[in-house]
Amino acid sequence: xxxxxxxxxxxxxxxxxxxxxxxxxxxxxxxxxxxxxxxxxxxxxxxxxxxxxxxxxxxxxxxxxxxxxxxxxxxxxxxxxxxxxxxxxxxxxxxxxxxxxxxxxxxxxxxxxxxxxxxxxxxxxxxxxxxxxxxxxxxxxxxxxxxxxxxxxxxxxxxxxxxxxxxxxxxxxxxxxxxxxxxxxxxxxxxxxxxxxxxxxxxxxxxxxxxxxxxxxxxxxxxxxxxxxxxxxxxxxxxxxxxxxxxxxxxxxxxxxxxxxxxxxxxxxxxxxxxxxxxxxxxxxxxxxxxxxxxxxxxxxxxxxxxxxxxxxxxxxxxxxxxxxxxxxxxxxxxxxxxxxxxxxxxxxxxxxxxxxxxxxxxxxxxxxxxxxxxxxxxxxxxxxxxxxxxxxxxxxxxxxxxxxxxxxxxxxxxxxxxxxx
Amino acid sequence: xxxxxxxxxxxxxxxxxxxxxxxxxxxxxxxxxxxxxxxxxxxxxxxxxxxxxxxxxxxxxxxxxxxxxxxxxxxxxxxxxxxxxxxxxxxxxxxxxxxxxxxxxxxxxxxx
Numbered sequence: 289x290x291x292x293x294x295x296x297x298x299x300x301x302x303x304x305x306x307x308x309x310x311x312x313x314x315x316x317x318x319x320x321x322x323x324x325x326x327x328x329x330x331x332x333x334x335x336x337x338x339x340x341x342x343x344x345x346x347x348x349x350x351x352x353x354x355x356x357x358x359x360x361x362x363x364x365x366x367x368x369x370x371x372x373x374x375x376x377x378x379x380x381x382x383x384x385x386x387x388x389x390x391x392x393x394x395x396x397x398x399x400x401x402x403x404x405x406x407x408x409x410x411x412x413x414x415x416x417x418x419x420x421x422x423x424x425x426x427x428x429x430x431x432x433x434x435x436x437x438x439x440x441x442x443x444x445x446x447x448x449x450x451x452x453x454x455x456x457x458x459x460x461x462x463x464x465x466x467x468x469x470x471x472x473x474x475x476x477x478x479x480x481x482x483x484x485x486x487x488x489x490x491x492x493x494x495x496x497x498x499x500x501x502x503x504x505x506x507x508x509x510x511x512x513x514x515x516x517x518x519x520x521x522x523x524x525x526x527x528x529x530x531x532x533x534x535x536x537x538x539x540x541x542x543x544x545x546x547x548x549x550x551x552x553x554x555x556x557x558x559x560x561x562x563x564x565x566x567x568x569x570x571x572x573x574x575x576x577x578x579x580x581x582x583x584x585x586x587x588x589x590x591x592x593x594x595x596x597x598x599x600x601x602x603x604x605x606x607x608x609x610x611x612x613x614x615x616x617x618x619x620x621x622x623x624x625x626x627x628x629x630x631x632x633x634x635x636x637x638x639x640x641x642x643x644x645x646x647x648x649x650x651x652x653x654x655x656x657x658x659x660x661x662x663x664x665x666x667x668x669x670x671x672x673x674x675x676x677x678x679x680x681x682x683x684x685x686x687x688x689x690x691x692x693x694x695x696x697x698x699x700x701x702x703x704x705x706x707x708x709x710x
Numbered sequence: 711x712x713x714x715x716x717x718x719x720x721x722x723x724x725x726x727x728x729x730x731x732x733x734x735x736x737x738x739x740x741x742x743x744x745x746x747x748x749x750x751x752x753x754x755x756x757x758x759x760x761x762x763x764x765x766x767x768x769x770x771x772x773x774x775x776x777x778x779x780x781x782x783x784x785x786x787x788x789x790x791x792x793x794x795x796x797x798x799x800x801x802x803x804x805x806x807x808x809x810x811x812x813x814x815x816x817x818x819x820x821x822x
Contacts, residue, residue, distance in 0.1 A: 498759040498760075499759065499760075499761055499762075500754075500755070500756035500757060500758075500759035500760060500761035501756075501761070502754075502756045502761065562758070565758060566755050566758050567755070568755055570755070570756070570757060570758070572756070572757055573757060573758075609758075612757055612758065613757075613758045613759075616757070616758065616759060625757070
């Protein structure tokens with residue numbers, strides 16, 4: 289291949305990678321808006337603070353150690369070669385051209401720094417999942433302390449097992465863009481937190497029945513859904529890692545189409561399921577349904593056609609409604625439905641890989657689900673337990689009643705409105 | 711002079727205002743309030759779980775009138791605010807000792 293062509297392909301693939309990374313970064317805004325819409329007004333500033341802070345913490349921790357753990361190499365496939373340090377390295381032009389000349393297929397075709405950028409925004413996504421589930425009652429600084437461990441060690445280690453060429457990858461476990469590595473991981477950490485944290489005050493009546501606590505701002509929640517939806521094209525589309533030839537360009541286009549189809553299927557299914565179950569078109573369920581469709585297709589957005597993708601989304605969207613209701617009954621209080629959307633449907637997405645990808649095996653998928661869930665859940669439980677014992681993870685009852693905006697951040701989200709009943 | 715306080719359904723406020731203007735009522739003070747009556751609030755559904763709305767939003771309209779206008783005012787409010795369904799609200803009538811128009815210092819019926 290001519291040198292110019294190789295250079296242009298390198299530039300194009302790097303550019304594509306960076307743009308997709310920026311789209312995924314924008315998902316942080318989506319989670320922020322979604323969560324701020326589904327909490328009460330008195331907890332808005334705190335959930336915003338949590339989301340902007342966790343993004344920054346995630347990026348710093350991943351730079352300090354996460355990326356090295358995940359992609360710095362591993363001999364045995366279980367522990368990384370090294371834990372700390374900066375592993376970002378761009379290949380020189382000579383190296384790229386020499387690699388291309390030696391092997392027309394698998395040479396370095398994008399910038400090493402663009403790879404880091406794409407990976408770092410995924411970590412923030414996983415951490416964002418946790419913040420919604422623990423909303424309205426967790427201490428801000430305990431949450432951020434957990435974020436340090438989660439994004440520095442817990443997430444990167446299991447990420448290495450799959451995407452870093454570790455033992456799950458060797459076992460044939462398939463997870464294209466992270467139904468398991470990102471979404472189920474976030475949900476498992478959230479589940480551990482919610483179990484230790486307990487339900488919001490007022491969520492359950494004296495007789496144990498469920499009392500709904502409506503979110504304050506549905507326009508924010510709907511906007512958050514669409515921002516996440518847009519970001520997901522980068523999440524799944526970028527995970528193809530390459531766009532610069534006809535085959536790859538077709539694959540990327542297929543992924544965009546399938547990702548969109550699954551989200552639509554999930555939204556419609558959740559809306560209809562909620563209508564039949566509750567008698568009303570519950571917007572929050574429709575939003576959860578779209579996100580469930582997106583999570584479900586993330587493990588394999590390439591091999592199913594658009595029809596099968598829609599069906600995978602439909603099953604995810606139906607599942608999420610039943611899951612939300614079931615978790616409520618089990619007294620797992622998850623204000624935004626994050627454990628259902630990312631955990632339950634994440635597992636469905638990993639299993640759905642077997643529907644279309646001939647390389648997938650059910651046993652490898654089950655192994656991946658079991659290993660990742662067990663590691664993240666147990667490690668998170670230990671960290672949350674230590675935090676609970678040392679500094680506490682829950683605000684006082686009075687602070688919870690007044691709203692964590694005042695107790696944690698010292699400011700209200702809407703100070704010029706007179707608040708009604710809390 | 712009497713103070714007539716009507717607690718009505720919010721969407722009926724415009725109708726009540728028009729009806730009062732038609733019979734020559736000169737002023738009206740309106741407050742957004744919440745409360746419950748025999749209906750005792752109601753339940754709504756969010757994400758499959760019920761929650762109780764203990765206090766329903768209402769509008770409280772206060773109008774000061776001369777004694778001879780009381781019956782007409784009450785009739786106008788009832789006609790305008792009635793839907794026949796539960797939650798239409800109530801009208802309270804109380805004695806009014808004095809009225810003073812701040813700008814001119816007029817008192818009594820002149821200040822209504």
